[in-house]
Amino acid sequence: MLEEVERWLATRSWSAGERPLDLLLAAKRAAGPAGTVSVVLPARDEEATVGAIVAAVRRDLMAPGAALVDELVVVDSGSRDRTAEVAAAAGATVIARDDILPRLPALPGKGEVLWRSLLVTSGEIVCFVDADLREFDSRFVSGIVGPLLTEPGVQLVKAMYDRPLETGGTVVPAGGGRVTELVARPLLNLHWPRLAGFVQPLGGEYAARRSLLERLPFPVGYGVELGMLVDALALVGLDALGQVDVGVRHHRHQDEAALGRMAAAIYRTAHMRLARGHLVRPRLTQYDRAASGFVPSTHPVDTEERPPMLAVPEYLRHRAA
Known part of the structure; x- marks a missing residue:
């Protein structure tokens, strides 16, 4: 197994600099319709960062003569701030999550937004691409599309x-990704x-062929990335998966309680794929100190998954059109 991972690392790990934009544009032209590229930003309360990301993609990857990206869509997941307004002003197509597949009430979670974006x-x-990135470099898109x-x-x-942990005015070079x-x-x-071998x-930054995404179930919450990797491995095999070094990722870090909920959702996603069995208690209890002592708060663990998009009639009609 170790030898297989080492071979995969040698043949399926690249750097963004290995594929300059002119090479990608030539490959895109040669691919024809199969080379069309959509960029999706799932966003909720990201007015501080979403505009700069949209502007960079439009400037670097959608300009005449350098149009690697064909469409740029921000799916707004119930923002309470100016996320939608800022994204639209920067040039993105903005669509509200709840306006997509309205017959099916939306569930909270990032995976839900990604699943609906296919429609x-x-x-x-x-x-x-996550919408909370700072100091965004368009190689985050061109590198993984390449x-x-x-x-x-x-x-x-x-x-x-690299994923530094930036908190409280200090920077831990490799402290992110807890x-x-x-x-x-x-x-x-x-x-x-x-x-x-996946670093x-x-x-939250990855690209895939639609023909794969439409066959995958989508955990609705934070388990979506792990679920997608495991399910893609089963569907298409290790050599159909790859990774590209795009530099340094700067983003907003969540507090420990939020990370705990994320960890529980990821464990649940793994558990479902290991056993498809019964989970006794799909809830997580955490504790905050108050004047009276430690106070518990219990949160549901994401357990819902959306089916492969090929099972959704509206999607089939959308593709046929």
């Missing part, structure tokens, strides 16, 4: 990067060791 995009390559345009056998590509190191990486190494298995 409002048309590219044969779909690239997801192998899908130049390597016919590749189906899904994750971004890898849930990755404490939960996701141990789970993958123990149960799906063929995926042990950032939970990262």
Whole structure:
């Protein structure tokens, strides 16, 4: 198994600089309709960062003569701030989550937004980017789209990067990704060791062929990235997966309670794929100190999943049109 992972790292791990934009544009032209690219930003209360991301993609990857990206869609997941207004002003197409597939009441969670985005995009390559990134570099898009345009056998590509922890005025160079190191990486190494080579298995920046995404179930919450990797491995095999080094990722870090809920959802996603069995208690109790002592608060753990998009009649009509 170790030899297989090492071989995969040598043949399916790249750097964004290996594929300059002119090479990608030539590959895109040669691919024809199969080379169309949609970029999706799931967003909730990200007015501080979403505009700069949209502006960078439009400037670097959608300008005349350099149009690697065909459409840029921000799916607003019930923002209470000016996320939608800022994204639209920067040039994105903004669509409210609840306006997509309205017959099906929306569930809270990032995976829900990603799943619904397939209904409002048309590219044969779909690239997801988190909307809370700071100091955004358009290589986060071109880097992970690149192998899908130049390597016919590749189906899904994750971004890898350094992830500093920036909190309280201090920076820990490799301190980010705490849930990755404490939960996701141990789970993958123990149960799906063929995926042990992924540097950032939970990262929100990845691109995939629509033909793969429409066959995958989508956990509605934070388990979506781990679930997608495990399910893609089962569907298309390790050599159809890759990763690209895009540099450094700066983003907003969540507090420990939120990370705990994320960890529980990821464990639940792994549990479902390991056993498809009965979970005794899909809830997580956490504690906050108050004047009277420690006060418990209990939160549901994301357990819902959306079916493969090919099972949704509206999607089939959308694709036929």
